[in-house]
Amino acid sequence: MKNRLKVLRAERGWSQQDLAERLEVSRQSVNAIETGRYDPSLPLAFRIADLFGMAIEDIFQRGE
Amino acid sequence: MDSTLVSRRPVWLWGAAFFIGMFGTGFLARWFDLPSIPSALVMIPPMLLLIPFVRATERAQAACGALSPATQRYNRRGLAWSFAYVLLLFVAVAGSRALDAHGPLLWLLAVLPALPILYLVWAMARYLIEEQDEYLRMKVVNAALSATGLLLAVATVWGFLETFELVPHVPSWAAVPVWAIGLALGTFVNRWSEK
CATH class of the missing domain: 4.10.810 (Virus Scaffolding Protein; Chain A)
Incomplete structure (x- = not known):
């Protein structure tokens, strides 16, 4: 799955640590999701979408 | 220099000091045929090295955002x-x-x-229940599956070799250190795959 997490985070001027704290996950988790090494569960994907005020499909797309 | 590398270095140093200390004193206790109490006493100092080892491990985990x-x-x-x-x-x-x-x-x-080994099994189960970070939990589950695979492979091969009297008998508590080695290898593979 591809995602726009890094771009969305950068647009808000957040570091990976900032985003991790907002999502209540580890910085390593944010890094793994951003780099496509880990696809989050549906509950975490919803939390990410809620945080950015977007739909899940606007952040995550099909593809490698 | 990469701060992660700097923070990880003491982990290896403390880990090496712990294992060398434990095996070294254990070997010396056998070499000099020490009775139980002196054997236990000489192993206390290297055992205490576990404390800085765990602290250094936590600093390294915090440095790479995984604590x-x-x-x-x-x-x-x-x-x-x-x-x-x-x-x-x-x-x-x-x-x-x-x-x-x-x-x-x-x-x-x-x-x-x-009894402490049973406590370890409970502690591992508690970790999987208490861990709120799904990515960190997945990594531990992967490492634990690797450890279980290694244990099954080693126990099966060794068991048949023992059946045909090619190797000596090994007590079944040896399953724990074999599993622990598998867990360490699995964790190492996790880290390697992240680079």
């Missing part, structure tokens, strides 16, 4: 079971000799060293 409250609790429990294991193993070995134990007392002493 969760559940991980910290697991580390504390790991320290507790390690010390309890050494203490109860000493009580079991020394007690069975000193008291010339047999019958129910021998059963009680024999099962003592197993």
Whole structure:
């Protein structure tokens, strides 16, 4: 799955640590999701979408 | 220099010091044929190296953004079971000799060293329940599956070799260190795959 997490985070001027704290996950988790090494569960994907005020499909797309 | 590398270096140093200290004093105790109590006493200082080893591990985990409250609790429990294991193993070995134990007392002493290992199994289960970070939990589950695969492979091959009297008998408690080696290898593979 591809995602726009890094771009969305950068647009808000957040570091990976900032985003991790907002999502209540580890910085390593944010890094793994951003780099496509880990696809989050549906509950975490919803939390990410809620945080950015977007739909899940606007952040995550099909593809490698 | 990469701060992650700097923070990880002491982990290896403390880990190496711990293992060299434990195996070294154990070897010396056997070499000089020390009785139970002196053997236990000389192994206390290297055993205490576990504390800075765990602290350095936590600093490294924090530096790479992988230290969760559940991980910290697991580390504390790991320290507790390690010390309890050494203490109860000493009580079991020394007690069975000193008291010339047999019958129910021998059963009680024999099962003592197993209790901290059961606590370790509980601590691992608690970690998987308490870990709120799904990515960190997945990594531990992957490493645990690798460890279980290694244990099954080693136990199966060794078991048949033993059946055909090609290798000596190994007590079944050896499953724990084999599993621990598998867990360490699995963790190493996790880290390597992240680079």
